[in-house]
Amino acid sequence: MSLRPFNRETLIDQAIRYLDHNYPLLGKKIRKRAATGEVNVLRYLLKIFSQINRDERPAARDFRDLLAALRQSQAVKTQIDGRRRRSLPEDFGRPSPRSTSPVTAPSAEMIVESAEDRPSAGASPDLAWMEERISKVTSGGKNKDLEFTPHLDITPVKGGGNLTVAVYLDKDAFGVGETGTAIIASEGVEVQVLLMASDHFEVVGSPVRSFVVKDVTRIDISPYTLKQRSDVTPAAKDPAIVALFSIEGRSCGVVSKLVTEIGETADKEVGDADRLVLHPVTGEVPDLTVTIVANPINDGQQFFCTVQSPHLSEFAAGEPASWNLPRKTEEIVREHMNAFTEKTDAFQLVAELRGAGRELFDAAPANFKDAFWKLIDSGVQLRSFAIVSEEPYIPWELMVPKRDGEKSRKALGVDFSVGRWAGKRIAADRKVTLRDAAVVAPRYEGDNVLAKSQEELDFVISRFPGDQIRPATYRDVVKTLLSGRSLLHFVCHGEDDGTSGQRLQLDNDETISATAIAGLDDVEDVFLKTRPIVFLNACEVGRGNPKLVGPGGFAARFIELGASAVIAPLWSVEDEIAHDIALEFYGAVKNEPKLPLADIFRRIRERAFDPDKGRDTYAAYCFYGDPLATVG
Template sequence: MASLPGAAYVVVVDRGQSPPRYVSIQVGLLRNALKGVADRDAADPPPGTLRDEVDLGSRAAARVVDILASDESPAPGSVVVQGRTVLGVAVSEGTSRGVPARPTPAVAVPPPSYTSNLPGGVIGTGAGFQLGPDALPVGIEWLPVPSAPQVDADLPAAEPEVDAAPGTESGTESGTESGTESGTESGTESGTESESPTGRRFRAFPDVKGPATVSSGSEFVVDVGFARQAPSAGSTPVIKPDAPETVAFDLQVDGFGFTFPAGVRQVLTVVRDDPGSHRVEFRVVAEVSESPVDRTVEVTFSLDGAVVGLAWVDLTVVPGDPQVVASVPDPEGSARVGGSAIGTAETPADLTVTIRTTQGLPEVRWQFQTPHPVELPDQQVTTSLPAAGAQAFAEQLMAQLPALKGTSMIDNALRGLGGRVAGAMPVEFWRILAAVWKLVEAQGSAVPSLMLITDEPYVPWELAWMDGDRQVPSHFVSMTPGTGGERGNQQLGAAWSIGRWLLPKEQPIGPDRPPSPPAVRMDADTMAVVVGNYDKTGIPALPAALEEAKDLASTYRALEVDVDEEHVMQLLNNRLVKDDKPFVPSIVHMAVHGKVGLSAQQYTGIVLRDKRVVDPHVIEGSALGSAAEPFVFLNACQVGQASTVLNSYGGLASAFLTSGARGFVAPLWNVDDDVAKQLSLDFYRAVLAEGVTVGEAVRRIRNRFLADPGAAPTATPMAYVFYGHPHLTLSWS
């Protein structure tokens, strides 16, 4: 904090109340409040917490504006947050008192592929953020908070450490200038708008227009573009800071029960300051239907290989004579439309694949996006996957692989099962994968990243086996780092860093669920670990799980939670207490027993000491996700396996993600107690201590399969699946 100017702000988070209080304090005032704490004699009373030393209870809480939940412009003094992450403080420019405001310095500009769904033109960078020219009313600017933006009120009252923002020489700059020592803030001139160094902000809503009713077998047109106003209550805008005068979006149309005779891809180029300046049309043919049926045409918006928006039009297909609709009808006759943010808005994966299904139908539809110059298909890509067959395959995985522990057959079984998975993927997937892999290799990166956005719950695509010169060129497989086994681990998930995410579902009010885009970074400073102590219960003991919990408690100061109803419900309802103060975990780890019933949610969940099961419905109804937005690691048997409930993605992964969790790791089948313990400890060491991304850490886990020729063969390392952005990092403090 010593390097920060006195006019900069520190946000103190008081978690002694629920919800937490956010108090913004200028650095100069905080220094004065803490003056002399470090110089106290041994005979003096020891320093209290930061709460005590700055008399936090007497300070007014700041108004909090969450940019994910509100489009309002924050008033001066408001603390601006994105979920649990503090972005900064809104301050009034005011007038300089004898000290001229310094000119706005050149700010760090995100890479061209960076887009965001944040309202108001504010772009979070982890260290600070910058403005678009029309982001806020005149006279208001953002005061960025450096890379340690929030301080817990219950820390010891030594001067809080606040590091300089990455890429700056001191803490005085973090995206924009923090201000002058006199308390005036640099930035825009009063009464005028600032120009960003490279351009102005683009902000508009994805928009699709189409007829409300079409005849079976007829051809019609959907009209696609951008709108200034939200097309539906839950719509969120696409925002690109520092946009050039024209912005080119890649559009891809899709929909069950439709064909697209002129192709599924088009480029939409719009004028930055007039987003509605240009629109494109897709020709659509409704497949024959003998009775009225409601269907949806969806359009995905991509920018620089990142999926940044989704818009759709709901319409009814009715029996009748085929006809051609030459143009879109008047708005009064148009169908219900909507739009949402989705996918990878900040740092796109090397390849993003969207996999869509409709319950009861065997058709699987595939879409592809990449920031690399790779030719993508212009026609629909579909495969057939009967739901009953996919569920049976998942059940076979859960039963067969654990039963082969210690046998030489386990390697062959995984290869055979992986071959089945690879065969269910379209040829286009493998061609695109190989083309992207080649370009990533040429750039000097050995491990590419893959984002799977899917509503298909059963198939573990990560286990797809890659035969050299069959699915991909053989040298790709041989160059994959860290592979184990006599013949090498050629699973897709052992070669690529992979993260899954769920297709968001529209909500009547508020943002879609699960929250999109998935987080790319999150601050983590607290951990709770549920301890699987089943002693004297008739449930098999988990001695290694007990050691696992103790190690996490010792290394990361994790709060241990007993696996009984009272304590687990305290965790889920955000009522944990540590040292007589509310405790909100940013990481939740469970070393317990789990079980899965693919066709019955009540048999899926976390097993308690009394043999009751905490099922997905209990988790969906809990407060933990919305209050803490945690990263969740369930080191419990089978609980990574998904299912379907009321035509939606089910299971524990869906329950945690839709309730607000920002990442989820769990195994697909029964895992060995001792192996699972070591894998989880190594995972946290890599992610929290070494700064490895979660996707890469899970890839390394998979590569432990058969890596030790002296150990009994086990499929446990291959069991883990990760839901989240493959580039997700957890910043531990």
């Protein structure tokens, strides 16, 4: 077989640059070995590319082009010198935490090669074309990330009560009256647009549009028509319009506007835009995804809810609806928390939990309840629920579904793996990293001593090597947050008086507040690069106080800084049970690595509803992250 000549040096360079971008540790290692002459670089690259899991390759088409070119190159090289391939050492490492792709590291268990990847017999790829394409990809051509600001332009239709809504994206800042999140997406990706309106309006025709991201200055979406409704309920107080953007069912941006009069938008100062980074995922999607966007009036009572499910055709693209409540959600949740966290008898506690759960489900968005019962009636085996919400207080995990004539079901967080997310700047990751740890464990005295603190610290460090932060002062904690560890575990007391926000009690009578953590710019830089998991095993942080899950709490602050997942109690927890839960979680992570992290807490949460042994601490823990996230 005659093969055309090609530039092997360029191909090798582009392949290493691909690894630099997606697997930095591999790129660094192969550069080092190439410089020392330790390996045959072409063979080493081919072996690495062949062993990367084909289901989780970032930029899959670019990967296939590189792999085909490497095989072609090696075929020529083998024809020339007839040498045998050199085996790949088994220590070529894991992806760096600085990588922005949620991919799995190459491992001995991964498929080496598939029939689809093998070149056909006699194939002779156009290497010149491949080199041109590979160069474009690695230099940021086809797959480079592009940022746009979404906008809403609302105008009245002459001669009637209808509105025309133009949705477009450009490079400018948000306009007057607009609030939202800028979109960052790769060129060539398809983005779905879902228009939602308060009960004052009805979208004429389909509320769904889509567009392909292009490297242009402006993208226009086909305009919408909204019809003004006459049957507006009193609960719908503030008219507003929202455009929600998503990629493969995952929210990637939003823009909203208040409408004070037909055709006029509320006067509002222009603010800095958040930017949502959405890392790509492959494979399974949650069985049900609920996205809650606040009405721009931001009164804690008016929201927009979108429900999506791959199992229901009418919900496949997302079904929007207004969600208006008679009171602020913070007040609703506070009332229920006070009821069941004050109970000590297990039987009475379970009754309070279930009763509160039924009332919470009754207050849930109508389109969510509609989709839920349709999924139950369909017989589909449900596993996971994703809650992406700007409403921070409602404990979805504790909702107990009930409909007339039927027995109550188990709580949502007991029947299903539930993952919540509240980040406006970065989306939850499907793969999270746990390679090392830093454990913050202050040395308390007297009545404040946490009896199991040292044991918990030792257990975590024995599973994930790292640092013991003990004693723990304010400066020690800041250094820990800057350490770049993939796991940050806190064993401490907390406090929340409902007015000044959450604080963690440290040594030397010092404290650190959620507000202070949010103000550490250097910490934000580290978090965005390393995407750590944060486990806040803090006891007595304001029992019954919904501020725990509020916008000013530690969970929300760590998410905004860039954590890939946060585990935190929604109310005060009991020391010994909290200790046991931490050990069970890390034991499951080690022993059942393919088990979703949210599923571990589903099993733990179930014990709260045991009428003989139930304790509210088992129900307190919330998993903030992708409900299908696993350690990889």
